[in-house]
Each structure stands twice: as structure tokens, then as C-alpha cells.
Amino acid sequence: MIRVFSVLLTLVCLPAFAAPNGIIRVIDADTIDVGGTRVRLFGIDAPEMGQPCRAEGREWDCGAWARDAVRNRFDGAYARCQQRDTDRYGRVVAQCSVNGQDMGQLIVYSGLAWAFRRYSETYDLDEKAAAIAERGLWAVEVAMPSEYRAARAVDDLAPQQNCAIKGNISSGGRIYHMPGQEHYARTRINPANGERWFCSRADAEAAGWRAARR
Structure with missing residues (x-):
């Protein structure tokens, strides 16, 4: 029992x-x-x-x-x-x-x-x-x-699997986007413009990027 x-x-x-x-x-x-x-x-x-x-x-x-x-x-x-x-x-x-x-x-x-x-x-x-x-x-x-995402992934792969945070530069300044956020999928990273990938929030903020609001 x-x-x-x-x-x-x-x-x-x-x-x-x-x-x-x-x-x-x-x-x-x-x-x-x-x-x-x-x-x-x-x-x-x-x-x-x-x-x-x-x-x-x-x-x-x-x-x-x-x-x-x-x-x-x-x-x-x-x-x-x-x-x-x-x-x-x-x-x-x-x-x-x-x-x-x-x-x-x-x-x-x-x-x-x-x-x-x-x-x-x-x-x-x-x-x-x-x-x-x-x-x-x-x-x-x-x-x-699914086809659209697959085609984009070929051109938009993060350099490392665990470094998928997008550090974008726009009129709003240096903003980083986390996977799953509203504008993550359509954000493009162009290293020639000073944009970059980050492995953590801390890395992004230490480099002068701020979090996207949504």
C-alpha cells in the first residue's frame, strides 16, 4: 500500500x-x-x-x-x-x-x-x-x-552553431536579435558593414550592441 x-x-x-x-x-x-x-x-x-x-x-x-x-x-x-x-x-x-x-x-x-x-x-x-x-x-x-527557410539558411548560416545571435546595425543603432524574436528571421548580417554574430548576450552587450525590444 x-x-x-x-x-x-x-x-x-x-x-x-x-x-x-x-x-x-x-x-x-x-x-x-x-x-x-x-x-x-x-x-x-x-x-x-x-x-x-x-x-x-x-x-x-x-x-x-x-x-x-x-x-x-x-x-x-x-x-x-x-x-x-x-x-x-x-x-x-x-x-x-x-x-x-x-x-x-x-x-x-x-x-x-x-x-x-x-x-x-x-x-x-x-x-x-x-x-x-x-x-x-x-x-x-x-x-x-520550409522551402523558403531552407533557401535562406544556405545564405545565412551562423559561423558557429552556438553563435546564432545577430548583431545588426541600422538607423536605430547597434541592435542584437535572439533566435525566436520577431525580426530575427529577416535580419541579415553583413560583416563588411561592421555587423557580426555573437555567442551570448553578454558578448553582444560588451561589444556595444543593445537587445532588440521584440
């Missing part, structure tokens, strides 16, 4: 995934802040910031376009989330709902992101519905985010 009780007590005391709830601030079409917690929406993959869309001879920033559409719909709303995992950047990976509706499902159904089948088939039918109706991304020419 003591042994059984000990096992049950251990199970009860195991850490459970948190369930962040709170007001939404949209970062991009598949990443949000919920009550101050950075959340990567589970099962969807949206265009990267700076990734181009093309249609009828025009080209525009597909990531910003999808982000703005998601922002118009969800920014400032109250979300209830169920954590599914944590990604390599330390972000909570979660399914979130607003007024009882699954955010990921609505975003994919609206054609603002794809079902991320590498991790889940949850939104497969919603993506197919968007494709048939030619909604959002299905009405334009755009690469899959």
Missing part, C-alpha cells in the same frame, strides 16, 4: 504543461504573445516575414500581409491555450482558442497559414477547404515556408 501511494504521489507531483491564458498580441501569423508568454501556435506554419508573394505582376511581403490579417482578427482578444510542447527557442507550443474557436483552425481555413503536417494532421481538412476556395495564400504564388 505504501508503495502504491508513493507511485501515485509521484505522478501527482510531476510537472504539467502550463496553460497560458490572456490578452493576445500578434507577432506574426503563427506566433503570438498570450498574457506576456510567447506562444507558437501548434500545427500551423505561416509565411516568414519578408517572404514574397506574387500575383498579377505584383510582389509584396507575404509574412507581413498574413500577420496583419491575423492581427486584425485576434489582436487584443482573450485566448485560452493548451500547451502541447516547447520549441527549440523556448517558446510554448500550444493550441489556443478565442470565444471557443480554435485559432489555428481559423487561420488555416482563412488561407493565412498551412497545416504543419510535419508535426500534426489536425488542420489538414481546413487547408484543403482553403485551397479549393482559393482563399488567401491559395490565390497567390508563394513558396512553402
